[in-house]
Amino acid sequence: MASVGVAQFHQVFFEESLEGLDVMESSLLALDEGGDSELVNTIFRAAHSIKGGSATFGFPEMAAFTHEAESLLDELRDGRRAIDGTIVELLLRTVDCLRGMFARAQSGQPLNNAEAESLRGQMAAALGRKIEPKAAPSRRAGDHADAWRIDFRPHQGMLAGGNDPLRLFRELAALGELQVQPVLDRLPPLAALKPAQCHLGWVLELGGPATRDQIAAVFDWVEDECELTIEPLHVVADEPAPAAGVPAGKPPAAAAVHGAESGSVRVSIDKIDGLIDLVGELVITQSMLDQFREEFDTAKLALLQQGLTQLARHTRELQESVMGVRMLPIGSVFNRFPRLVRDLTQKLGKQVKLELVGEQTELDKTVLEKIGDPLVHLVRNAIDHGLEMPDRRRAVGKAQTGALRLEAFHRGGNIVVEVSDDGAGLNREAIVAKALQRGLIASGDQLSDEQVAELIFQPGFSTAAVATDLSGRGVGMDVVRRNVSDLGGAVAIRTRSGHGTVFTITLPLTLAIIDGLTAAVGREHYIVPLVSIIESVQARPETLHRVTGGGELFRFRDEYLPVLRLHQLFGCTGAQAAIEEGLLIVVEGDGTRVALLVDGLIGQQQAVVKSLEANYRRVGGISGATILADGSVALIVDVAGLIRLQSRSKAA
Amino acid sequence: MSQPNSPASASPVDMPATSQYLAVNLAHEEYAIDLLAVREIRAWTPVTRIPQAPSYVLGVLNLRGAIVPVLDLRLRFGLAREEYGATTVTVIVIVAGRLFGAVVDGVSDVLEVSAGDVRPVPDMGTAVDTEYLKGLTSVAERMVLLLDVDKLLQPQDAQMLEAALPAAADVRAVA
Amino acid sequence: MARILAVDDSVSMRGMVAFTLRGAGHEVTEAEDGQLALDAARGSTFDLVLADVNMPVMDGIAMVRELRTMAQYQGVPILMLTTESHTDKKMEGKAAGATGWLVKPFDPDQLLATVKRVLG
Numbered sequence: 005m006a007s008v009g010v011a012q013f014h015q016v017f018f019e020e021s022l023e024g025l026d027v028m029e030s031s032l033l034a035l036d037e038g039g040d041s042e043l044v045n046t047i048f049r050a051a052h053s054i055k056g057g058s059a060t061f062g063f064p065e066m067a068a069f070t071h072e073a074e075s076l077l078d079e080l081r082d083g084r085r086a087i088d089g090t091i092v093e094l095l096l097r098t099v100d101c102l103r104g105m106f107a108r109a110q111s112g113q114p115l116n117n118a119e120a121e122s123l124r125g126q127m128a129a130a131l132g133r134k135i136e137p138k139a140a141p142s143r144r145a146g147d148h149a150d151a152w153r154i155d156f157r158p159h160q161g162m163l164a165g166g167n168d169p170l171r172l173f174r175e176l177a178a179l180g181e182l183q184v185q186p187v188l189d190r191l192p193p194l195a196a197l198k199p200a201q202c203h204l205g206w207v208l209e210l211g212g213p214a215t216r217d218q219i220a221a222v223f224d225w226v227e228d229e230c231e232l233t234i235e236p237l238h239v240v241a242d243e244p245a246p247a248a249g250v251p252a253g254k255p256p257a258a259a260a261v262h263g264a265e266s267g268s269v270r271v272s273i274d275k276i277d278g279l280i281d282l283v284g285e286l287v288i289t290q291s292m293l294d295q296f297r298e299e300f301d302t303a304k305l306a307l308l309q310q311g312l313t314q315l316a317r318h319t320r321e322l323q324e325s326v327m328g329v330r331m332l333p334i335g336s337v338f339n340r341f342p343r344l345v346r347d348l349t350q351k352l353g354k355q356v357k358l359e360l361v362g363e364q365t366e367l368d369k370t371v372l373e374k375i376g377d378p379l380v381h382l383v384r385n386a387i388d389h390g391l392e393m394p395d396r397r398r399a400v401g402k403a404q405t406g407a408l409r410l411e412a413f414h415r416g417g418n419i420v421v422e423v424s425d426d427g428a429g430l431n432r433e434a435i436v437a438k439a440l441q442r443g444l445i446a447s448g449d450q451l452s453d454e455q456v457a458e459l460i461f462q463p464g465f466s467t468a469a470v471a472t473d474l475s476g477r478g479v480g481m482d483v484v485r486r487n488v489s490d491l492g493g494a495v496a497i498r499t500r501s502g503h504g505t506v507f508t509i510t511l512p513l514t515l516a517i518i519d520g521l522t523a524a525v526g527r528e529h530y531i532v533p534l535v536s537i538i539e540s541v542q543a544r545p546e547t548l549h550r551v552t553g554g555g556e557l558f559r560f561r562d563e564y565l566p567v568l569r570l571h572q573l574f575g576c577t578g579a580q581a582a583i584e585e586g587l588l589i590v591v592e593g594d595g596t597r598v599a600l601l602v603d604g605l606i607g608q609q610q611a612v613v614k615s616l617e618a619n620y621r622r623v624g625g626i627s628g629a630t631i632l633a634d635g636s637v638a639l640i641v642d643v644a645g646l647i648r649l650q651s652r653s654k655a656a
Numbered sequence: 657m658s659q660p661n662s663p664a665s666a667s668p669v670d671m672p673a674t675s676q677y678l679a680v681n682l683a684h685e686e687y688a689i690d691l692l693a694v695r696e697i698r699a700w701t702p703v704t705r706i707p708q709a710p711s712y713v714l715g716v717l718n719l720r721g722a723i724v725p726v727l728d729l730r731l732r733f734g735l736a737r738e739e740y741g742a743t744t745v746t747v748i749v750i751v752a753g754r755l756f757g758a759v760v761d762g763v764s765d766v767l768e769v770s771a772g773d774v775r776p777v778p779d780m781g782t783a784v785d786t787e788y789l790k791g792l793t794s795v796a797e798r799m800v801l802l803l804d805v806d807k808l809l810q811p812q813d814a815q816m817l818e819a820a821l822p823a824a825a826d827v828r829a830v831a
Numbered sequence: 832m833a834r835i836l837a838v839d840d841s842v843s844m845r846g847m848v849a850f851t852l853r854g855a856g857h858e859v860t861e862a863e864d865g866q867l868a869l870d871a872a873r874g875s876t877f878d879l880v881l882a883d884v885n886m887p888v889m890d891g892i893a894m895v896r897e898l899r900t901m902a903q904y905q906g907v908p909i910l911m912l913t914t915e916s917h918t919d920k921k922m923e924g925k926a927a928g929a930t931g932w933l934v935k936p937f938d939p940d941q942l943l944a945t946v947k948r949v950l951g
Contacts, residue, residue, distance in 0.1 A: 614722070
């Protein structure tokens with residue numbers, strides 16, 4: 005029965021152990037770079053918890069395996085063993101191996117495999133011993149008797165440690181027939197007597213089948229706090245030991261654990277408390293508003309307005325807090341990079357220092373789960389193609405060790421994740437040559453640096469002269485951009501030849517709600533996501549240029565942007581067709597800027613994103629729909645999709 | 657609106673004893689929609705247009721938080737749309753778990769139709785293409801055409817949309 | 832039934848201990864490190880404290896030492912949850928004032944038996 009209850013903690017154990025392994029890994033990597041001794045303590049604690057938990061939750065193979073690692077760590081902690089690259093490597097492989105064991109534990113497979121056995125052997129060898137089964141303790145003469153005499157003289161301080169002689173006697177009495185005689189010879193004069201101290205001694209006689217071990221076990225907690233002798237009164241010769249009185253509890257059976265994905269979010273108590281407080285305030289506001297239901301006169305209008313304002317505020321706060329429950333720090337994604345960078349640089353013979361900034365920045369859980377792969381790709385690319393070999397770096401007067409930086413931060417209503425390196429920058433010539441070869445550009449095209457950089461996002465584009473086994477995996481930058489796009493985000497690139505490259509990923513805070521501007525087009529309202537908007541401007545005639553073929557360009561700062569007439573693309577009637585009379589919203593999607601012509605702006609609002617596909621289908625240039633305050637539906641513009649739509653309809 | 661009898665059936669041959677139908681008016685003819693597929697009947701309200709949709713897809717409306725497309729059955733069947741009047745209603749229908757609204761000139765009645773009384777539709781120049789009809793029956797001397805709601809939005813429309821809109825289809829393939 | 836303070840940085844271990852003890856009718860307060868345990872102990876009185884040894888912020892041994900300096904925790908049983916590989920930790924815990932220990936791994940029955948042993 006108990007084990008059924010305990011099974012519910014298996015999943016928790018798996019989750020926290022995997023987190024513990026992440027901590028071990030990142031601490032080991034930091035240790036490898038000369039971190040302090042507190043790191044060893046952290047690693048030890050993680051290993052220790054995994055060992056204790058795996059033993060408790062019924063995974064003895066894992067406990068035994070972790071025990072070896074723990075012993076090694078113990079030696080590191082005590083300074084008995086020096087920390088070097090070899091031991092860090094061994095422990096890193098241990099972490100990998102444990103991850104594998106957890107994966108097998110979760111799918112109910114046998115935990116040990118050849119790799120685990122071999123690693124365990126290596127750890128034991130490092131510890132200077134072989135793994136052998138523990139020898140059974142040899143039996144001493146005089147372990148069995150009919151009756152025992154026990155001299156028990158507690159030290160004076162024993163009571164303070166919480167050990168009550170009465171408890172010990174009670175336990176002894178459970179083993180057989182007990183007689184207790186106090187010994188008063190150390191009793192001080194009354195004036196010197198301290199009631200919190202133990203001045204008494206006892207002589208006990210225990211009759212019955214108890215063994216010496218059983219009696220010693222009763223005193224095991226007070227061994228060092230008393231004088232204790234246990235002597236047989238009648239020795240029993242050559243009799244086999246009776247079975248232990250208390251059956252040893254069976255370790256709980258490993259419960260069948262469902263798939264590795266738990267689909268759960270661990271939420272801090274602070275966040276939950278915040279939610280409860282907010283709901284409390286909401287209830288108060290509601291009951292305040294409730295009084296108007298009974299009787300209302302215009303004199304109370306101000307109160308009603310005040311109540312409604314409060315309600316609006318609480319609702320907004322509650323919404324933000326509930327969204328916050330889904331928010332998790334990006335550190336959990338960043339944490340995999342030190343290991344990746346270490347492995348890659350070792351393989352390539354490069355030297356790279358990785359810097360992680362803003363690990364506490366929180367992202368929606370879904371975004372977090374999907375941003376890992378694009379980031380891995382960017383980091384691989386930076387090490388593989390961006391950062392140069394040490395001798396090359398020296399030759400161009402750079403530090404031998406390249407710098408790679410992963411940074412997350414808030415900007416506006418968005419999360420920005422940047423991957424930057426101080427490597428060679430994009431190779432303009434190679435990209436242009438490749439693009440020519442692929443027919444992506446014509447030989448006469450004059451391309452700006454930005455346009456060249458954009459080419460690497462084209463499907464199937466890859467410039468590495470020899471596809472290395474690191475990046476040449478058939479997954480290109482186009483997939484990175486698409487993955488980010490699917491999350492409602494955008495990827496931009498800045499590069500300077502010889503100085504490095506920065507990839508900037510801009511992501512929405514949450515997928516469920518977007519900030520947008522409501523724009524009027526004819527009788528329709530469209531929401532344009534704020535993340536895509538650069539500026540909205542009234543076009544003056546001198547900034548507009550008509551080009552042959554009927555297109556229009558708008559001069560925005562130093563650029564000429566194509567004007568997209570939203571009413572034409574979406575087929576709206578009654579809209580403003582004269583650009584000068586409407587409003588241009590300068591937007592950017594997938595690195596391309598265009599100017600959207602709308603009639604005007606209604607305002608800014610948060611939109612809860614609803615699916616059009618649930619009952620209808622996907623619509624080009626539209627990412628979803630939302631419900632406006634009056635209950636009507638407004639469509640949300642997908643800027644990147646709109647730009648694709650426009651370029652295709654132009655090509656057609 | 658639940659009815660104890662039997663689920664809707666795809667073909668007239670194995671149609672159970674009696675089924676209930678919602679009678680709707682469309683261009684002075686009487687049609688009927690399987691009552692089991694009907695979710696609710698709403699007074700006509702304007703909807704939000706959607707781009708790249710065929711003309712008979714008027715747009716989408718908000719049905720308690722769900723975004724639901726609305727078809728004008730007159731336009732669907734190639735009939736002229738006159739005024740949206742006081743009796744014009746949107747019948748919300750569910751087919752294969754998907755909701756859509758069908759705009760008709762009015763609703764008149766709930767009919768009990770027994771399977772034996774359903775006859776195949778002769779090709780006789782009804783306003784509506786026989787493709788969208790399951791059969792016809794007569795109720796109190798009136799002829800009623802039974803609509804095949806499954807075919808109103810699916811799957812020809814999807815195909816038609818794909819064919820008409822390569823750009824949109826490409827966008828879907830990329831995303 | 833007894834009021835018990837369960838201290839462990841491992842959510843699963845602490846959860847298992849608390850779940851088992853609550854199932855036996857005890858009132859359990861949980862703390863995830865020594866410092867939080869001390870905070871809880873100051874604001875309340877407990878009949879028994881069960882504490883892991885290895886914890887961040889403040890480990891179990893330092894926690895026991897601190898608890899024993901508080902008048903209301905003189906003589907209150909404090910058990911260390913420890914692993915057999917560290918007999919020296921048992922002694923360190925004892926020296927700091929622990930009443931005894933419970934060796935990991937233990938199962939719910941063993942836990943309840945030990946708690947019963949201490950509380951009578």
